[in-house]
Amino acid sequence: GAGVSQTPSNKVTEKGKYVELRCDPISGHTALYWYRQSLGQGPEFLIYFQGTGAADDSGLPNDRFFAVRPEGSVSTLKIQRTERGDSAVYLCASSSPPFETQYFGPGTRLLVL
């Protein structure tokens, strides 16, 4: 079956711009997670959805970051007023039930110039 997909695979933007990153989880997975991975580091938790609601957004670094999952399937991570420090790989994962094995997508490589 299809795994987790993420689009775009690469995104280059200018400082101050707004970006949206999309995640399509595995069909039927109720839990969805966003992580950020900087070069040479492990993934860092950003936010977790159970169904449509953000069950835990404590990992979001500041209020420029926001994520939605309006229908309990596809999720969008939104970054406002991007900064160069936001450059990283943004990973999405899904699981069912939550807190079990997470299946990761290939990530979106964001570069803020």
Place this chain on the structure above:
Amino acid sequence: GENVEQHPSTLSVQEGDNSIINCAYSNSASDYFIWYKQESGKGPQFIIDIRSNMDKRQGQRVTVLLNKTVKHLSLQIAATQPGDSAVYFCAELNTGNQFYFGTGTSLTVIP
């Protein structure tokens, strides 16, 4: 906060030899651990997991050992193959239901 230390940061092994990667975690209440393999340009791929009620679990050519007393986790890869070359991460599920990842071990298999 949570701390997951992974070592070595890089590991080179001869094809056919065994590989061992280690993780030390700080939260004694963590009860679920996963090992992931990440190839260049891809997302992490699940290898094997273990819960705190076990001290050993085996998969195909991989074994995970958990020592809760010293808060230590290891991944052993038997008969390492060139296709095993990747970065490996351990991850722990903490009491806040967040996964914390180690800093990774870059494994290179020499043919």
